[in-house]
Amino acid sequence: MDNYVAYIDQLNEEYKDAFSQIETYLSAENIDSVTRGDQLNDLMDLFLTAQNAGTPVRNLTGNNLEQFCLCFASEYGWKQRLQYVSEFFKAPAWFILVFSVLDLIPAVLDSGLGAVFSVENTTNIPGYLLIVVLSAVAGMMVGAIIRHFMFRFKRVSMRALKVSVLVIALGVMIPSMLFFLFGESPVPIPAWATAIASALYLAVYYLFNGRRLKEHKSGQVKFWDTVEEDVLKELPKEMETKYQKANQKSMKKGNGELPMEVFLEKEEQDCKKVLKHKRSYILAAILITAIGTLFTALTDGFERISDLILFVVLTLLVEYLILGFFWRVDRSGAEGRLEWIRQQREKQDHDE
């Protein structure tokens, strides 16, 4: 991770506070992730340099942080908004492309290429697109509300923004996926048409943005980066609290004060065990897929081999996303704790 998220902990309290508010404001602006990441990376460099020079943050931002944010975001024009919208529709375009192709593959495998033009989508694409548009509008409205109120009421934190976005995303995404997968399309739409339309959209998107995405790749903030940021932010406080609780427990049992080194040793062993969990996640994914496939085969059955293959591929993909997320959180936590342990040991050696 080589974007601004990796350096947030290097900021002192006043700089971190200001940066966090600006980050929340810019995240609530409807601009594309590359532009936003670029701006925040620039700001992080400015803040770190100024902090190192002993400059108070007010010298950079002025006394009115809202005014600073308004000025900072003033250059965002129609181009950045358009890039935001096109970026927003990228994931839905991929979904439609994948599901259109999944509808086409069995027909082609069974009846040859000639069957392509007779296959209709089994998913409710118009309904899905409607929900995507509505969620885009909802997202823009939430952003506008946050930007309007965040300086009027005691700070809307980045966490509140992420929670509200997650609630909207889940609240919209889950019904929309169910609607998409199980709802009936109001009009029959040929799968080849949606496959070509979505492929064309993605081709145009990457044609116009490919170079930009490549140039800014190292500075881009990915979803996993923000997950790791959240996990690591509270870690020092959590570890301190954990040590205090373990210490109190030891004293209650009559074992006296718990030496820090004993606590660190135990934590280190736990972390190393967690890092070996990757095998367990992979095994879990294979087991769930096997059970799911067997269950489906015994109940509904698979009409064709292609249905079986598609089922297995989709199940593994969903598990990769869900289990991958939990593994990533687990791993970040363990690596963060190991780093905290290393710092505590260094501190102890320094004190001695």
Next chain:
Amino acid sequence: MEESQLLKGILEGCVLSIISRGETYGYEILAELIACGFQGLMEGTLYPILTRLEKKKLIQCRREKSPFGPIRKYFSITAEGEIYLNSFRDSYRKITISADRILNQEAENRHG
């Protein structure tokens, strides 16, 4: 009258002038502006100015890892930027001379 209204027109030229002295980056530009008395008037305007100058192709930038870790943008003036800066300096000189005459004349008349 709010100073920011006056500033808007000349800040671009000032920033371009700082960049024309040699390749530089955000904090250096800001520190120079503050040292010359623009403190308290910046409030987030520097980055929009740099974005506008880049869009107009008056400056170019290259990216390099800064000593503190994040990627840093280093700005330098382009050939078009040099032409624009010279034209800005001429216009600014003419306007300042004319404005000085009028404002000082009024001041003299008032103090009679």
